[in-house]
Amino acid sequence: MFDAEANAFPITATSGDWTAPLSEIRVGQRVWDNNTLRVYAENNELQTYYVVELSRHDGQPITPGTYTDQKALVINKSLGCYDNTADFTVERLDIDAEGLLTAFDGAVEHRCGPEPDNALRVKVHFVRGDA
Incomplete structure (x- = not known):
């Protein structure tokens, strides 16, 4: 589920609740950087995709908890914006042996630039299909 305010960027003035089978959600850690959590959402009907990457300024791994003023990158197709003051909460983060x-529940608030009404709020629920 996501909600982008009128001045949010790169996802602007839209909201939705992307679920299967029209959408595919993948969540994982970047291969080269296990301290960055990556959410990829693709909507086949709209023929678009969004990416949200979360990481901590101190370089430590993300674990369940609430984080304020941390790093978030949001991408809409080829346009992206970093927010070094993003807030996010990780309620569930399951990693196998x-x-x-294998499972993730969390939320993020991302802002790009100083304009008013520029928040993007995202909630993610993910469970790997074979988990």
């Missing part, structure tokens, strides 16, 4: 993320 092989180091693969």
